[in-house]
Amino acid sequence: MRWTSMLAIYVLFWAFSVFLVLPWGVRTTQEAGGDYVAGQAESAPHEFRLGRLAVRVTIVATLLFALFAANYHYGWVTPAMLDLFDRAAVYNAA
Structure with a gap:
């Protein structure tokens, strides 16, 4: 397999892993005991740490x-x- 193909497939695994890892460890503001901001959804995460998410996604994707x-x-x-x-048997029989 060429390195460019491997890189493209890794990027696909990384993008898929974002959706796999995104809900891990998410706590809402109510669960964290924080104060709501005006207009904030109750289901919104209390803190979003992009660096931690990127590390977790990279580990899972790798x-x-x-x-x-x-x-x-x-x-x-x-x-x-x-x-x-x-299907191979069907095509070979014809």
């Missing part, structure tokens, strides 16, 4: 990408294993 790359190299799960409807 682990997921490492599993993907290892599977690509060693072939643990192949497309043939995921073919639930056995």
Whole structure:
């Protein structure tokens, strides 16, 4: 696999991981015991720490990408294993 392909796939894993990690450790203002700001939604997070989120996302994305790359190299799960409807047999019979 080329390094540019690996970089593009890593970026996709990173973007997916943002949505996976975003709700971890979120506390509302009520849960944190803080004061509401005028117009603030009750479900809004009390503090948003972009740096902490970026570190967590990078760790999760790197682990997921490492599993993907290892599977690509060693072939643990192949497309043939995921073919639930056995389409290869249908095309070969025709």
